[in-house]
Amino acid sequence: MNYIKRLQIETNNLKDIVYRKKKIKGKIVWIIYSDSLTSGSSISDFIIKSLDRLNKITSINLASKIKEDIYNFKVIEIDNYNDMCTYLHSGFTIILIEKEKKLLALETKSSNKRSIGIPTSEIAIRGSKDAFTEDYQTNIGLIKKRIKSNNLWIKEVNIGKYTNTIINIVYINGKADISLVNKIYDKLKNTNIDGVINSGTLKNIIGESNINPMPTIMSTERPDRVCRSLLRGKIVILVDNDPYLLILPEVLNDFFKTSEDYSGKPINTSLTRILRYLSFYIALFTPAIYIALITYNQEMLPTEFLINFAMQRSTVPFPAFFEAFMMMICFELLHESDIRSSGFAGSSLSIVGALILGEAASKAGIVSPIMIIIIALTAIASLPFNEYEIFNGLRWYRILFMIGASSLGIIGVVFAFIYFIINMISTNSFGKPYLTPFVPTNFTKLKDSIIRINPRRQ
Template sequence: MNTKEIIKYLEDLKKKMPDLIIKDINVGVFKHVYIITNEAVSSGDKVNDFILKHFSGLSIVGSTPLKNLKRDVEDNIPSINFKNVSDRDSLLELLFSGFTIIIYKNEVIAYETRAELDRGVTEPTGEPVIRGPKDSFTENYNKNIGLIRKRIKSEHLCLEELTIGKQTKNKVGIMYMENICEEDIVNQMKDYLGKINIDGVMDVNNFKSFINKENHTLFPTLLYTEKPDDTCRFLLDGRIAVTMENSPSVLIAPTFFVDFFHSSEDYYHKPFFSSFIRLIRFIAYFLAIITPALFIAIITYDQEVLPVSLLINFTVQRSQVPFPAIVEAFILMFTFELLYEGDARTPSTRGTSLSILGALILGDAAVQAGLISPIMVIVVAISAISNLVFIYYDIQGSIRFWRYVLMILSALFGMVGFMCGFILLIINLCTIKTFGKPYLIPLAPFILKDQSNALLRRDLTKINKRPSYLAKKNVVKEVNVK
């Protein structure tokens, strides 16, 4: 590469990019070393301390001329990371990644002086923790990998890197345990990511639209997590983790239906308690979907299920409301959706007025105005509270959609419509396949051996095998319990 051409190009670039610094140092007669850096992404201290100090120390008179830049830099400037640059594209890429470019006599090397532009390791904001480690991933790629590596100190933890995004050129890392994970999954993930051809990705969650596209479903097939201890648990099970620069979450693949009912805290409590909590989550999921539909079917088509006193009570309440039951349910559910969305986006300074307004609508005032009946408020509230058990946002999409479908079908056909809607939901769940494995495993292709960690949790000393549907290579854990 011609030094003069590059310098001329960079001088042109400087007109639209004032944060580009081009420094010219004399090291000998008519010999110039050019130091180029972008002051926004590189750390000025490092540039000053190491590079400029060294080159400024090489005075014009009385020193040996610089024969080989690379050798000189290698011997004299302490650094772990420097790269050879061979073309203009990689030069620009490295420049914007925080590297300092040193040019001398057609030879170009890049030296790492990255600035710390992230917020440090803090507590997880989206997944609150009661017991267990409280660190979370940050936007720094190396720190994320570091948080994982310090927990799995094994030589089998592999990392494969890709670059995705034409303009953003983000580094993407795929981590997996090579002695546990199947190669098919890794190859398939590399296939998916290799086919991505877009301008830029901002976060690792953008990949969800590209992976597992062939399933027509609302159920989430990928899990994202902010916590390193969860990630390491998944890696040891035989899954892969996809991490990306500038993204504080990590994608886990493949994920199954039962994983959305687990949380890492289950392993930090006693097994009986954890099984109980998991069962409650499972029941809450189905309560959230079926409660309004079941209620509408019972009070409009199959009223004989209710005892007489309850029937009379409901009739008195519903006689004050002018709408049919389905319309009332829709009004309330829609109000609740508005409340929920508002709550998610509101800063804490405005939270109080939102809760007061919400209480007005969903409370006594609306009942006394004659718009809704108290029993419908309770039914919708039960459904909404069960919805809130799942902090994972993606699974709420499935709950919300199927809730409305079941409500419509049960308003049209009663209990039979409710049953048909439920069958449709189950068939939809059964058709999903992630990375070649069925979504409902180990529940639906019923594997008896894996039930110890599916819905209930057995004692950790008794689980000595990894899930057999994931870790075919290395099923027995290396557990030594006396």
């Protein structure tokens, strides 16, 4: 039949695709499957054996007989060439009967997937220990295990010209904003893209373009976080072959919450949240304010500090701004190399890092000890966030603040802060204002923002 010839030509006689010919009641039946995606034993056990049994029965309509009789649990009838290719590349076995219009796709996927592991990038001391895997069905299973409701709705869309990736939009009917779901669905459906390899690619497709580097979409590998977001009416996007799911729309305050926040007493959680907000501002301001005080507004320092700083800086030949920038770059380099190099280089990195950002550097007279402390404080303060994009966004604004400080002193910092605030307020996260519980003020939501108030007392 011409389907087989066409497939052979289009795949350039790919060895991976197996064509097996069988004769049943004088009719030629083709069994086509992709060797690498299917499990050989299930093909021989269920398909070949049942086909052999059919030899004894007489029937006019072979295709419907096979469909009734076959042992396989998932049988799909298809009638065109494109669907056949899709199923073939998804690990189905195709049964093609010559001179009959019908094709059958039988699921024979091999289990080339990872088992459920523990979360590695979002660690919670108290909280569930399962993490999403690359297989989207496993991931949906992890969500459904937690939300047992008919209202957990999923919209499926396939995108990618070559990858043909399955993308699921998961939401709770009645809680999520349906118009936003449809908007995202339409956007994804109308996307013309070669392929979607990870969920990050989707951020650029569905995200609204603005100049704020802060994220509006959260990516997570924790099922408990996804389910909590779903219950809050958020929309989750699930991409096959990526263990990171996307949650949207997210506002700035959401990035300060961790899944562990809800397993502790609200009063303790509040303190941790305050600490996180504090660290956000420390990470933003510390180098900038130091530069401003050291190079412009020395009169704002207490005299003891000034004398101390002056003595520490007396051997440093560089301007304070240059010094700060140099050390910032050193830290970023160290951070980047630490992430990229796996394990084996870690210990040598930390030793060398301690030399650059440590006493040796200050002894050499390149940086002042206080600058190392400033950079270290900034580095510590910019890391306690689950979402990596916050770290990157903070970095942008920190540079902006430093430029402001080095050109106009404290006034420059104020200008940069005005820009920062304007940017944050005018940012839209899928129709939601980015600083939402604070500006515009929403008192019920403020109860779970910087401080958390016991839900029973609400």
